[in-house]
Amino acid sequence: MWTSRTKNAAAFGTVTRFMRRHFTIKSQYDALVIGGGHNGLVAAAYLQRGGLKTAVLERRHVLGGAAVTEEIIPGFRFSRCSYVLSLLRPHIYSDLELKKHGLKVYMRDPHAFTPMLEEGLRGAPPRSLTLGSDVAMNQKEISKFSQKDAEVYPDFVAHLDSLAAAIHPLLDAPPVDIPSATTGSLRKRLAAARTAVPLVKCGLALGTKIPGFYEILTAPIMKILNRWFDSEPLKATLATDGVIGAMTSPSNPGSGYVLLHHVMGELEKEKGAWGYVEGGMGRVSEAIASSARSHGADIFTEKDVDQVLVGSDGAAKGVVLKDGTEIRSKVVLSNATPDVTFRKLTPRTVLSPEFIRAVEQIDYTSPVTKINVAVDSLPNFLAAPTANGKPGPHHQCSIHINCESVDVLETAYKEALNGRPSSRPMVEMTVPSVLDPTLAPPGCHVISLFTQFTPYHIEGKEWTDQDREAYADRVFDWVEQYAPGFKSSVIGRDILVPPDLEKIFGLTGGNIFHGSMPLDQLYLARPLPCLSNYRSPVKGLYLCGSGSHPGGGVMGSPGWNAALAVMADLKHQ
Numbered sequence: 381m382w383t384s385r386t387k388n389a390a391a392f393g394t395v396t397r398f399m400r401r402h403f404t405i406k407s408q409y410d411a412l413v414i415g416g417g418h419n420g421l422v423a424a425a426y427l428q429r430g431g432l433k434t435a436v437l438e439r440r441h442v443l444g445g446a447a448v449t450e451e452i453i454p455g456f457r458f459s460r461c462s463y464v465l466s467l468l469r470p471h472i473y474s475d476l477e478l479k480k481h482g483l484k485v486y487m488r489d490p491h492a493f494t495p496m497l498e499e500g501l502r503g504a505p506p507r508s509l510t511l512g513s514d515v516a517m518n519q520k521e522i523s524k525f526s527q528k529d530a531e532v533y534p535d536f537v538a539h540l541d542s543l544a545a546a547i548h549p550l551l552d553a554p555p556v557d558i559p560s561a562t563t564g565s566l567r568k569r570l571a572a573a574r575t576a577v578p579l580v581k582c583g584l585a586l587g588t589k590i591p592g593f594y595e596i597l598t599a600p601i602m603k604i605l606n607r608w609f610d611s612e613p614l615k616a617t618l619a620t621d622g623v624i625g626a627m628t629s630p631s632n633p634g635s636g637y638v639l640l641h642h643v644m645g646e647l648e649k650e651k652g653a654w655g656y657v658e659g660g661m662g663r664v665s666e667a668i669a670s671s672a673r674s675h676g677a678d679i680f681t682e683k684d685v686d687q688v689l690v691g692s693d694g695a696a697k698g699v700v701l702k703d704g705t706e707i708r709s710k711v712v713l714s715n716a717t718p719d720v721t722f723r724k725l726t727p728r729t730v731l732s733p734e735f736i737r738a739v740e741q742i743d744y745t746s747p748v749t750k751i752n753v754a755v756d757s758l759p760n761f762l763a764a765p766t767a768n769g770k771p772g773p774h775h776q777c778s779i780h781i782n783c784e785s786v787d788v789l790e791t792a793y794k795e796a797l798n799g800r801p802s803s804r805p806m807v808e809m810t811v812p813s814v815l816d817p818t819l820a821p822p823g824c825h826v827i828s829l830f831t832q833f834t835p836y837h838i839e840g841k842e843w844t845d846q847d848r849e850a851y852a853d854r855v856f857d858w859v860e861q862y863a864p865g866f867k868s869s870v871i872g873r874d875i876l877v878p879p880d881l882e883k884i885f886g887l888t889g890g891n892i893f894h895g896s897m898p899l900d901q902l903y904l905a906r907p908l909p910c911l912s913n914y915r916s917p918v919k920g921l922y923l924c925g926s927g928s929h930p931g932g933g934v935m936g937s938p939g940w941n942a943a944l945a946v947m948a949d950l951k952h953q
């Protein structure tokens with residue numbers, strides 16, 4: 381079996397055409413962006429469009445950060461970290477003309493498939509739950525478990541949709557600037573007043589739903605789901621979106637917001653839809669980079685930033701690369717996590733001990749192990765068998781393994797909380813090659829297994845290669861129970877436990893959101909109450925990554941909002 385950990389860096393495969401373009405790096409720019417993840421690229425595109433000569437400096441050999449495509453196994457191209465698209469803001473999609481720059485998305489419908497592990501009745505297959513955009517189909521599926529749940533499900537979806545739509549103004553604007561509003565100059569107070577407009581719009585849109593919005597922000601998702609539904613498979617399927625990517629359980633406060641965060645997207649004008657990007661998630665980053673380059677931005681790979689340059693006046697003046705090269709600029713934007721930005725890239729001498737202590741308290745706990753798998757045939761599920769290796773509608777879904785009971789999710793969480801990988805992990809399986817034939821050789825497929833819950837350390841010890849392989853084997857054993865024959869179809873696999881996600885992609889703690897998203901790390905407090913408007917204590921140094929408002933996912937809003945903050949500040953200098 382081919383595993384990525386036994387092959388050298390050359391096995392990562394070909395570097396895409398746009399990455400081969402070479403530019404001469406200049407000694408002076410108006411703006412420098414540290415990190416070529418999608419938010420950094422969005423920021424660069426808008427800054428360059430705004431007339432600022434901008435460069436992006438990416439540490440790795442490939443652009444995209446966590447939204448990247450890599451050919452880990454010859455002939456198989458994986459969305460190695462992020463794997464589905466929905467949250468990318470429509471105005472960014474439009475402004476940057478991403479379709480013109482090669483972005484193509486395959487819409488998924490149905491959206492979710494949860495097979496059961498049970499004995500079928502009178503020789504029938506085990507039951508399963510499939511959910512999509514068809515209301516009647518959803519009700520028919522849910523009625524297999526509860527007629528009452530089938531009747532109220534459309535109302536529940538409408539309720540979530542109304543809450544998600546109401547908060548959209550907050551995604552495309554910085555949080556309210558409290559310091560400027562209370563202690564700033566008249567100009568700053570007027571500007572701060574404008575930052576309150578999106579909050580007012582949100583309040584007006586919510587209207588009488590404000591109590592419901594407050595509840596979903598603060599409550600455990602199970603408190604809400606138990607009020608709406610009775611059937612375990614439906615509650616567990618919905619609960620997965622309340623814990624996906626988060627070290628939390630459906631019974632913990634704040635899991636309601638994680639659910640809302642994952643349903644507030646839009647794709648091809650369809651609310652809440654998710655899709656696969658042709659060529660993998662790296663094509664999102666490629667399209668944004670192509671747009672930025674079309675306006676004149678310089679984008680470089682294999683440029684590892686060692687430190688932010690800070691002048692005698694305490695302001696950022698550029699960066700120093702690992703090879704000693706100095707590049708000067710008026711402003712610096714960091715697409716790295718707040719932890720990397722302030723504890724590794726910024727000189728300690730220019731930050732107060734109190735600020736450093738606050739940065740050290742940001743929560744980056746991650747439960748995620750991502751396993752990318754190359755197979756020579758589709759998994760054939762006992763609950764929805766298909767003939768001759770042909771895909772069924774359920775193969776294009778997010779397939780929820782070990783998700784037919786909330787108790788299973790709770791147990792998996794508690795095991796990781798005690799420092800052990802879950803013995804029955806929660807698994808979200810996707811098979812993007814069912815819709816996108818460019819990802820794998822004919823007859824073969826790429827599979828993404830987004831699994832939880834795995835701790836950063838195993839009972840206080842670092843992961844070994846043996847630990848990685850043993851955990852992956854456990855996941856495969858569970859998939860095999862739902863889809864016999866899966867293990868024999870595997871050609872190779874790429875196992876990324878939390879420390880791997882940190883080392884390869886720069887995700888502190890392995891956290892895919894650049895920081896957890898409980899209520900105390902959202903909006904005015906993201907990533908810190910003193911650091912919520914993209915501006916850092918170092919003048920001219922900004923955050924533009926998912927660690928800033930409004931948070932994680934391939935959204936682009938942090939990059940967009942940071943670029944606006946930079947241009948506003950330079951305008952008034």
